[in-house]
Amino acid sequence: xxxxxxxxxxxxxxxxxxxxxxxxxxxxxxxxxxxxxxxxxxxxxxxxxxxxxxxxxxxxxxxxxxxxxxxxxxxxxxxxxxxxxxxxxxxxxxxxxxxxxxxxxxxxxxxxxxxxxxxxxxxxxxxxxxxxxxxxxxxxxxxxxxxxxxxxxxxxxxxxxxxxxxxxxxxxxxxxxxxxxxxxxxxxxxxxxxxxxxxxxxxxxxxxxxxxxxxxxxxxxxxxxxxxxxxxxxxxxxxxxxxxxxxxxxxxxxxxxxxxxxxxxxxxxxxxxxxxxxxxxxxxxxxxxxxxxxxxxxxxxxxxxxxxxxxxxxxxxxxxxxxxxxxxxxxxxxxxxxxxxxxxxxxxxxxxxxxxxxxxxxxxxxxxxxxxxxxxxxxxxxxxxxxxxxxxxxxxxxxxxxxxxxxxxxxxxxxxxxxxxxxxxx
Amino acid sequence: xxxxxxxxxxxxxxxxxxxxxxxxxxxxxxxxxxxxxxxxxxxxxxxxxxxxxxxxxxxxxxxxxxxxxxxxxxxxxxxxxxxxxxxxxxxxxxxxxxxxxxxxxxxxxxxxxxxxxxxxxxxxxxxxxxxxxxxxxxxxxxxxxxxxxxxxxxxxxxxxxxxxxxxxxxxxxxxxxxxxxxxxxxxxxxxxxxxxxxxxxxxxxxxxxxxxxxxxxxxxxxxxxxxxxxxxxxxxxxxxxxxxxxxxxxxxxxxxxxxxxxxxxxxxxxxxxxxxxxxxxxxxxxxxxxxxxxxxxxxxxxxxxxxxxxxxxxxxxxxxxxxxxxxxxxxxxxxxxxxxxxxxxxxxxxxxxxxxxxxxxxxxxxxxxxxxxxxxxxxxxxxxxxxxxxxxxxxxxxxxxxxxxxxxxxxxxxxxxxxxxxxxxx
Numbered sequence: 139x140x141x142x143x144x145x146x147x148x149x150x151x152x153x154x155x156x157x158x159x160x161x162x163x164x165x166x167x168x169x170x171x172x173x174x175x176x177x178x179x180x181x182x183x184x185x186x187x188x189x190x191x192x193x194x195x196x197x198x199x200x201x202x203x204x205x206x207x208x209x210x211x212x213x214x215x216x217x218x219x220x221x222x223x224x225x226x227x228x229x230x231x232x233x234x235x236x237x238x239x240x241x242x243x244x245x246x247x248x249x250x251x252x253x254x255x256x257x258x259x260x261x262x263x264x265x266x267x268x269x270x271x272x273x274x275x276x277x278x279x280x281x282x283x284x285x286x287x288x289x290x291x292x293x294x295x296x297x298x299x300x301x302x303x304x305x306x307x308x309x310x311x312x313x314x315x316x317x318x319x320x321x322x323x324x325x326x327x328x329x330x331x332x333x334x335x336x337x338x339x340x341x342x343x344x345x346x347x348x349x350x351x352x353x354x355x356x357x358x359x360x361x362x363x364x365x366x367x368x369x370x371x372x373x374x375x376x377x378x379x380x381x382x383x384x385x386x387x388x389x390x391x392x393x394x395x396x397x398x399x400x401x402x403x404x405x406x407x408x409x410x411x412x413x414x415x416x417x418x419x420x421x422x423x424x425x426x427x428x429x430x431x432x433x434x435x436x437x438x439x440x441x442x443x444x445x446x447x448x449x450x451x452x453x454x455x456x457x458x459x460x461x462x463x464x465x466x467x468x469x470x471x472x473x474x475x476x477x478x479x480x481x482x483x484x485x486x487x488x489x490x491x492x493x494x495x496x497x498x499x500x501x502x503x504x505x506x507x508x509x510x511x512x513x514x515x516x517x518x519x520x521x522x523x524x525x526x527x528x529x530x531x532x533x534x535x536x537x538x539x540x541x542x543x544x545x546x547x548x549x550x551x552x553x554x555x556x557x558x559x560x561x562x563x564x
Numbered sequence: 565x566x567x568x569x570x571x572x573x574x575x576x577x578x579x580x581x582x583x584x585x586x587x588x589x590x591x592x593x594x595x596x597x598x599x600x601x602x603x604x605x606x607x608x609x610x611x612x613x614x615x616x617x618x619x620x621x622x623x624x625x626x627x628x629x630x631x632x633x634x635x636x637x638x639x640x641x642x643x644x645x646x647x648x649x650x651x652x653x654x655x656x657x658x659x660x661x662x663x664x665x666x667x668x669x670x671x672x673x674x675x676x677x678x679x680x681x682x683x684x685x686x687x688x689x690x691x692x693x694x695x696x697x698x699x700x701x702x703x704x705x706x707x708x709x710x711x712x713x714x715x716x717x718x719x720x721x722x723x724x725x726x727x728x729x730x731x732x733x734x735x736x737x738x739x740x741x742x743x744x745x746x747x748x749x750x751x752x753x754x755x756x757x758x759x760x761x762x763x764x765x766x767x768x769x770x771x772x773x774x775x776x777x778x779x780x781x782x783x784x785x786x787x788x789x790x791x792x793x794x795x796x797x798x799x800x801x802x803x804x805x806x807x808x809x810x811x812x813x814x815x816x817x818x819x820x821x822x823x824x825x826x827x828x829x830x831x832x833x834x835x836x837x838x839x840x841x842x843x844x845x846x847x848x849x850x851x852x853x854x855x856x857x858x859x860x861x862x863x864x865x866x867x868x869x870x871x872x873x874x875x876x877x878x879x880x881x882x883x884x885x886x887x888x889x890x891x892x893x894x895x896x897x898x899x900x901x902x903x904x905x906x907x908x909x910x911x912x913x914x915x916x917x918x919x920x921x922x923x924x925x926x927x928x929x930x931x932x933x934x935x936x937x938x939x940x941x942x943x944x945x946x947x948x949x950x951x952x953x954x955x956x957x958x959x960x961x962x963x964x965x966x967x968x969x970x971x972x973x974x975x976x977x978x979x980x981x982x983x984x985x986x987x988x989x990x
Binding site: 172173174175179180188190191223224225226228230231233234235237238239241243246248288289290291292317318320321322357358359360383384385387388390391405406407408409410411412414415417420441449 | 598599600601602605606613614616617649650651652654655656657659660661663664665666667668669671672674714715716717718743744746747748782783784785786789806809810811813814816817831832833834835836837838840841843844845846867875
């Protein structure tokens with residue numbers, strides 16, 4: 139069997155744990171079993187024709203347990219190339235091909251995916267992306283600041299509007315709905331959007347600053363487009379979407395639709411059902427990185443390595459790289475050196491447990507192409523939510539001016555109070 | 565805080581592993597954090613009004629590690645009741661509420677869900693269900709037999725038709741597409757359905773037996789309904805659907821749609837990304853049992869405990885129970901004793917590694933309300949695929965006649981050859 143690169147392949151990398159298996163044999167059985175079924179059963183006369191449908195083993199890297207490690211730590215990273223001709227150019231088809239039945243076959247985790255140029259070309263990717271979001275806000279030179287509603291369930295429109303205003307007035311760039319706020323009689327989406335956009339306008343008159351409000355897009359799948367149009371019609375200038383509860387293709391369909399003229403923010407709700415196990419599921423970099431960007435998320439939330447909902451720093455950096463890289467080789471199988479990736483960047487939004495004293499660390503880890511996202515760090519500020527927003531903006535300004543934050547805080551009482559309350563890191 | 569049952573709640577059960585945590589405190593923080601956010605922050609005057617939005621701790625069962633067990637084995641099963649008033653009556657809203665952010669919060673697995681009567685009433689469930697499928701086939705008194713195409717990728721219509729006929733002629737009741745067969749130029753869905761239904765008709769004239777052909781429903785989410793109508797228009801009398809690649813709500817939307825006049829068979833592709841870890845994800849009984857039935861799957865495939873893709877028997881039985889139970893108490897939180905569940909049954913289809921000699925074991929585990937499902941066990945029969953189907957039907961007949969299969973095989977050469985090839989169990 140020859141393996142030429144002339145044909146288009148998508149490549150899956152698996153980490154596969156087995157104490158005794160012949161991993162090369164296992165790799166072969168995956169490559170054949172998930173494509174043509176059986177190679178030996180194919181009549182000789184048909185083999186030439188069937189070869190283009192056959193999966194290929196790209197590599198098998200076996201990691202034997204180190205001295206003192208248990209035999210159960212033995213694993214191999216197996217890369218299999220699947221011919222594009224076998225599946226349609228959508229994410230469900232790709233995932234069912236590479237990790238449908240195989241996901242149930244013992245201790246195996248999908249740790250990477252790369253795509254053929256042709257598969258990739260079927261995805262317009264983020265409609266706005268990082269630069270587009272910056273353009274809408276007119277902010278090019280600093281990390282953005284996002285604030286999350288505190289409590290929203292059981293609150294009425296005036297309460298929501300007041301909470302919105304107190305976030306906006308502090309100078310935040312984006313405000314998102316709580317992901318657990320669904321259609322409800324107190325704050326239905328159109329009324330909520332109207333009320334919040336009024337509060338945004340009021341704050342803009344005072345701060346001179348634009349703001350994006352991501353309204354939570356929820357409800358039955360086949361009604362999402364209508365629901366989104368209602369929200370946009372009422373003035374929503376962004377949408378929040380619980381992607382994993384609906385599947386990546388629904389995001390892709392929404393994102394590529396011409397009537398969705400606003401950025402989509404992907405929430406990671408349910409992601410913990412997939413990525414944390416070392417032995418099962420899908421890695422965070424694939425789930426919250428590559429697939430979110432491919433499906434067209436303009437901004438992607440994921441657990442930060444700083445707060446209560448913790449993700450190891452290494453996984454965070456892998457998500458960031460997947461959202462920001464411009465190098466086609468990171469996404470495209472057999473891409474030429476130095477060629478540019480066709481997808482716009484998705485804005486990384488590391489979330490949970492963020493307070494102003496963490497800003498130096500966030501900027502060290504993520505650079506300036508990041509959205510600093512806070513909930514309690516805004517609302518819980520000792521001087522109130524408006525001061526909370528200001529403290530974050532001061533922390534960002536201090537970092538960009540390269541002034542140590544404890545020093546910068548001397549002239550900025552909101553930042554000083556935040557550091558006194560929550561400390562300073564980095 | 566009083567906790568009355570007058571209000572509607574959906575209840576999630578989590579298995580939560582922590583070496584030192586105060587699990588009662590943790591349970592409280594989940595119940596409050598995922599509903600009203602914070603109880604102490606709510607002004608006294610508003611508490612009466614907010615109480616209906618507050619989550620409640622139903623129970624906390626702590627399992628301390630046994631002597632000799634590692635501290636990391638310490639866990640608690642925590643049950644939290646979430647007020648219906650907080651979420652819309654769809655599966656994404658429920659899952660995002662109960663296991664959105666929480667899924668990322670350490671070692672925690674969603675192991676059970678029960679629903680309020682009101683939430684449940686929003687779901688018509690399977691349109692046909694087990695009895696409906698039996699009715700379409702006219703078979704009431706025995707387990708059904710299903711056969712899976714062997715290899716399909718790269719095959720043209722005549723080859724597919726021939727393979728279909730050789731399965732149908734052996735007496736199988738259902739034939740399903742391979743879940744990795746997508747829209748493709750060789751066998752597009754309408755042409756494929758026409759060819760296969762012709763083969764079904766040819767077999768019916770010979771065997772006198774009806775047959776359901778589940779065509780694989782694939783492609784972009786917002787086009788699935790049109791794609792399904794095309795398949796049904798071309799004669800498909802069932803559909804196969806990779807539910808987890810699209811989300812449960814898409815199944816629910818399809819299943820409840822009046823134009824989907826055929827049973828839907830749920831494939832478990834990607835399920836292994838969720839259920840196998842003891843510490844993360846969603847249990848098989850919730851994922852492939854309760855949620856599939858709630859979303860309206862008429863038949864549900866899941867890994868059998870017999871074959872190469874193995875699931876422990878206990879988990880298999882839990883899925884079966886979830887698909888078949890008629891007791892409302894298994895689904896409904898605070899259901900009255902002995903009340904009947906409103907959902908039709910979903911047909912359980914344990915799959916992978918099935919050969920005729922396993923039929924006694926399958927019937928022992930599942931009774932007669934089961935679909936015996938085979939791929940290699942039909943196609944790999946020493947006397948060919950037609951004989952493969954017959955061998956299974958003979959095995960089923962022998963079991964129902966209460967004759968030991970080795971004895972029954974004496975008068976049935978196809979069964980005898982199957983047992984000689986693969987052995988006999990149970």
